[in-house]
Amino acid sequence: MSGHMIALSEAASLGLHGMGLLAASKKRLSAHEMAGILGVSEAHLTKIFQRLVHEGLVDSVRGPGGGFELGRPPEKITLMSIYRAIEGAPREKGELCSCCERCPFTHCLFGTILEDSARSFLNCLAGVTLNTIALRAPEDESQKEPQKEHGIPIISNIPMHA
Numbered sequence: 001m002s003g004h005m006i007a008l009s010e011a012a013s014l015g016l017h018g019m020g021l022l023a024a025s026k027k028r029l030s031a032h033e034m035a036g037i038l039g040v041s042e043a044h045l046t047k048i049f050q051r052l053v054h055e056g057l058v059d060s061v062r063g064p065g066g067g068f069e070l071g072r073p074p075e076k077i078t079l080m081s082i083y084r085a086i087e088g089a090p091r092e093k094g095e096l097c098s099c100c101e102r103c104p105f106t107h108c109l110f111g112t113i114l115e116d117s118a119r120s121f122l123n124c125l126a127g128v129t130l131n132t133i134a135l136r137a138p139e140d141e142s143q144k145e146p147q148k149e150h151g152i153p154i155i156s157n158i159p160m161h162a
Helices: 010-025 031-038 042-054 079-087 113-127 130-134
Strands: 058-061 067-070
Touching: 010 031, 010 042, 010 067, 010 079, 010 130, 031 042, 031 067, 042 058, 042 067, 042 079, 079 113
Parallel strands: none
Antiparallel strands: 058 067
8 A cells, every 4th residue: 555644553542542641640650550541562552652752742760650751741742742753744745545646536536535634633633732631521510520540530532442
């Protein structure tokens, strides 16, 4: 497949979800804790978080009580900055489906649907911060305190698994 589609890889999804966990918990979390919540390999999650450390989005603390914590205030970290740290910069233009190079139609069969959806997705990533995610209220407004798993609020309108 020679085409390029805006896609959310497993690594990007885990990075975004892990960062969401850090923002929602407002504390340092170990890779072991986050991997348990997300249901993924601790080693895989640690590799992803090393990319985030390299970009300054998280800090890594070694030793007993160590783990990862946000490297910046949550209102300064956009979902796009997390995506870029893991996937690199998205291409502004390019083939949006796998057959663009050999498409038999003069104009794309999909019209502008793929380009519009990719632009919308990227704009969403750029416009949402970790603070926005951490402050989202539970769907049940009568719930005073959000439900917690391992001491971390469960944000019901955000999927927690990749």
